[in-house]
Amino acid sequence: MVPGYTPAGVDKYFVEHLKQTGEKALNKWTHYFPVYSRELARFKNRPVSFLEIGVFRGGSLPMWKGYFAEGSTLVFIDIDPACKEHEIDGTHIRIGNQADPAFLASLIEEFGPFDVILDDGSHISEHQIASYEYLWPAIKNEGVYLVEDTHTSYWPGFGGGYRNEASFMEYAKRLVDAMHSWYTDEDETFPFDGRAKELCAVRFYDSVVVLEKFLQESIPVCITASDGKVIANQNWHKVRGRRSVFAGKDGTPIED
Template structure:
């Protein structure tokens, strides 16, 4: 576990905090860089409220911390300096209003219902409200392998399969099959899709220009995007490596 979280667990109060043990190392790796400034943070899913004081202690003093749950009783779990909004994480109207009030967000953490359709709906509605350089994290991705949550192994409706397709869409700059696999505009924003044990992390970095190949020789540096325009490419090693 990361040092902060390891120590924090010893200070918890009556509010139940429930996380998989591997999450704390992932939090440390992915979120430490956000601690130095007052970011805007959104967590979907309050449950017993144990994560609210944890994130309050983790992030900078002036960070804007918002939490969402469908259970009206969770409204009473807010602590000073935080907001708890009540609504359905799959409701586009609610999410639009949430973003208008509290966004754009630097970090969004989905620890809500864990239902795959809800995870997808939240992502599609909130990704446009994630700031450049921000992270969108989905927890409890193991439910993608549980039919009762709309998942199941290789079920196209699961969050994991959706995230795999996001990886494809991120690479659509390089398509060589325009009809089958056309360019997807999300490639202009999606920097990376990182899969951890039961957590998916998607990082947004807005790209002003398409990717380029850099060539450097004798101190001369040039950029080229020709590789994005060619169709019917073949390996330069074709016929030389046994293929």
């Protein structure tokens, strides 16, 4: 890690790895390491299928190879054909455009589905959205999709700009609404969005957005647990025109 910068919660693996890098340069912001440590811990030392968009000088290949178990499927893509030379044993580099559906389809066909996808490619919002939309179905249940350098959503040159609807950041914010659309009480303006059946978390970090998949066909279940018994119900869903259950107790008026 950068001398003097040792944030809590960084897996020692990354700290040690950075002391032992070879000639292939790695390019990451320091504050991504706590994110990797949190988000990827459950995949560490396990055989996973992993896809990273963006190879550049090849430094992330050995890092991920050492982080995941032997036997993992480790796939890296880049638009620059020169990146192919960074392929190392146990990894696969494919050359193509992250926004090209035919190329992405060929990756899914050859290597998918994936436990983890990490987009560290062009950082252009349009590309980030295109890759996510195409690759999300190829994420396994309980897998994660990470998009890095999302600060570019605030840069007009990358298709962003503050509150630019076309930016990846605004797209990700809309996914928060989609995820909660089970609970809609305003069908006209906020209809149910089928993406709620797959998306269980949208986590915003400084410059990284993490999307987690959990397949859930029917509406979320609420439980009441008492006397060692657990009773499940989905009745909350049938209540329309909801109002606070605390009405009258928390200062909210009891009005019909």
